[in-house]
Amino acid sequence: MKFSLKKSQTLSHGISQLDAEYGQAGVAAIYILEEAGDVTIIETGTNHSVPYIEQALIERGLSFDQVRYIIPTHVHLDHAGGAGDLMKLCRKASLICHPFGAPHLIDPSKLEAGTIAVYGEDKFRKLYGTIRPIDADRVIEAADNFSINLNGRVLIFMDTPGHARHHFCIYDARSEGIFTGDTFGVSYPQITTKQGRFIFATTTPVQFDPDALLASIDRLMSLNPKTMYLTHYGTMTPSDAIVRQLKNSINAFKSIALKAQDIKDDRIAFIQKKVMNYLLNQLNQMGCEQSQSTCEKIIKMDALLNAQGLDVWLNRH
């Protein structure tokens, strides 16, 4: 099966998916929900993604003035980096954010410093530019089970720690789907296998918590969702096999990290290699239909981020 990436596509239930063009195509998605002329945007991508959002709105006969809510699932910058610029353009919108994330979007100085610590200053500026603060008056903090009603369409917010403590997922009653952010792992549709989609957990720094993540996945599945809207990347029909694969990856990453506990030099590089080997081995077992080098290229960044996050977890563990 050949998968072709589209800049934006209209899905069912008034949902559109567009490519945030985060570094490259097909890495991070943004979702636009339209209900009787009112718009909600879930995930913002980075500042560089904002023109793509404008384009997608225009293509659908919509405008920034129709945007009522802007909702990053958590404040990692591939999800929330563009929130400040987008809020400036969407004058009537409120930002809905996890209570632990809200202070960092109102004053992004710590978020910037923390992200620079992961990526380095040069890469940070190239990827994210400058993070614009958001007026506190325009921020709504969504605690667990908070809900909004968008012209009859109910969205329910679920606190889902594990990938990050400032992470919620959003259940959309109309599509019976969940916008999963990073809680339900990453699965790139460009990678195909004889056994279907390949999925694995993301353990990005600095708050990875394997037990909390496993519990959050169970919570999502307890709603019997019909569709998962992944940020990385696109829609997926959840199944027992998918959940097993995802949970296995959490346990595998945890045990890779624990085995690296006593390594003093270059621990991240060691973990990164083991994570990559695990992923390539899984792909091999599942009958991957792309070459190993193609897959390595697609998952390289995730293997590094996972290793960095596992290293932080080990230090805390």
Ligand SMILES: [Zn+2]
């Ligand atoms: Zn994240």
